[in-house]
Amino acid sequence: MFPEALLQRAQRPVSAYVYSRSALVRAADRVRAALPAGATLLYAVKANGHPDVVATLAAATDGLEVASGGELALAVAAGATRIAFGGPAKTDQELHAGVRAGALIHVESVLELRRLDAIAAGLGARVTAALRVNRAVAGPDGSHRMTGTPTPFGIDEATLPAAFAVPLTAVDLRGFHLHAVSNSLDADAYATFVAGAVEWSVAAAGRYGLDLRYVNVGGGLGVSYTDASTIDLGVLGERLAALAVPAGVDLVFEPGRLLAADAGWYAAEVIDLKLTHGRWFAVLRGGTHHFRLPAAWGYSHPFTVLARDDGWEWPFARPSVEDVAVDAVGELCTPRDVLARGVQVSRLRVGDVLVFARTGAYGWDISHHDFLRHPYPQIIVV
Ligand SMILES: *Cc1c(COP(=O)(O)O)cnc(C)c1O
Numbered sequence: 120m121f122p123e124a125l126l127q128r129a130q131r132p133v134s135a136y137v138y139s140r141s142a143l144v145r146a147a148d149r150v151r152a153a154l155p156a157g158a159t160l161l162y163a164v165k166a167n168g169h170p171d172v173v174a175t176l177a178a179a180t181d182g183l184e185v186a187s188g189g190e191l192a193l194a195v196a197a198g199a200t201r202i203a204f205g206g207p208a209k210t211d212q213e214l215h216a217g218v219r220a221g222a223l224i225h226v227e228s229v230l231e232l233r234r235l236d237a238i239a240a241g242l243g244a245r246v247t248a249a250l251r252v253n254r255a256v257a258g259p260d261g262s263h264r265m266t267g268t269p270t271p272f273g274i275d276e277a278t279l280p281a282a283f284a285v286p287l288t289a290v291d292l293r294g295f296h297l298h299a300v301s302n303s304l305d306a307d308a309y310a311t312f313v314a315g316a317v318e319w320s321v322a323a324a325g326r327y328g329l330d331l332r333y334v335n336v337g338g339g340l341g342v343s344y345t346d347a348s349t350i351d352l353g354v355l356g357e358r359l360a361a362l363a364v365p366a367g368v369d370l371v372f373e374p375g376r377l378l379a380a381d382a383g384w385y386a387a388e389v390i391d392l393k394l395t396h397g398r399w400f401a402v403l404r405g406g407t408h409h410f411r412l413p414a415a416w417g418y419s420h421p422f423t424v425l426a427r428d429d430g431w432e433w434p435f436a437r438p439s440v441e442d443v444a445v446d447a448v449g450e451l452c453t454p455r456d457v458l459a460r461g462v463q464v465s466r467l468r469v470g471d472v473l474v475f476a477r478t479g480a481y482g483w484d485i486s487h488h489d490f491l492r493h494p495y496p497q498i499i500v501v
Pocket residue numbers: 163165166184205298300301302337338339340373374375376377
């Protein structure tokens with residue numbers, strides 16, 4: 120629930136993200152309970168890289184998955200006990216930093232494997248690594264597919280012989296990274312994917328003479344943006360409990376969205392209300408430069424109206440509508456700056472605040488903050 124008292128801490132006009140540490144911990148506990156005993160839970164930092172969010176989830180999970188040198192620095196600063204480092208375009212500097220931080224590297228190409236080995240050898244260090252593989256088969260359905268289809272991610276299954284032919288002096292290859300999907304809402308399909316990933320890894324390790332210690336199935340546990348549902352963790356837990364994970368194999372999950380989404384709210388004050396060509400618009404102090412996801416994915420993000428009775432100091436009437444459908448739009452000079460369309464409100468006034476729940480993941484972090492140079496939203500961590 121959005122902590123309404125927080126608005127006392129918000130500047131006027133309200134434009135703020137609120138992140139809740141306790142909601143992050145609750146989400147981590149819920150996901151953990153659905154994973155097989157002994158599995159590893161990492162948090163994928165790209166969903167929300169706010170330092171307090173990263174530190175809270177570093178403590179509530181087994182560690183962090185990072186996808187850039189910047190995220191790696193955040194993870195080190197957060198005191199993460201384990202760090203996994205992926206991403207298809209790691210620079211020499213990033214590989215250096217990964218080795219020095221003791222991260223396990225998700226190697227994305229044969230060339231990267233050669234570079235990593237040379238860099239670690241040059242540092243006189245050893246580094247653990249897993250090969251990210253784009254397998255021949257597709258993953259479960261979701262919003263994006265990363266495997267079984269042409270992508271810049273990982274090593275094509277057909278290229279694995281070349282990867283295993285690279286002579287390694289400083290890299291300790293432990294297994295595979297098989298991240299396959301984003302925002303899967305189908306627990307049954309996701310569990311089938313995990314079982315298939317383990318089975319495939321055992322077979323591939325046998326084929327290439329690898330002592331298999333690590334199978335990372337990535338993230339992709341989904342939340343719905345049009346209702347309150349998520350992937351069914353009860354069903355997922357039941358299915359995963361029946362999974363046969365070979366002894367000595369670390370089965371790793373690295374969700375981002377499901378850990379962070381419900382720990383964030385975006386709140387934006389109504390600056391103006393207007394009717395043009397028969398359509399009502401609620402114009403907000405905020406918009407897609409703070410919360411781009413609905414525009415990027417083409418859906419209406421649900422909101423609730425927080426009525427504010429204080430603060431109307433003008434001598435003229437406060438604009439107000441009742442029982443109409445409104446478009447919640449932002450302050451940018453583009454008709455695409457839309458957070459929600461045609462949402463029925465019982466009453467809405469200038470100065471009220473729209474609260475968008477489930478915005479803790481891929482909200483502020485994926486938005487184009489500087490377009491039009493409006494001030495950033497406040498970030499309030501509770
Ligand atoms: C984005 C990403 C994740 C997290 O995905 P979610 O859909 O947020 O769970 C995990 N691993 C990798 C490699 C990713 O790119």
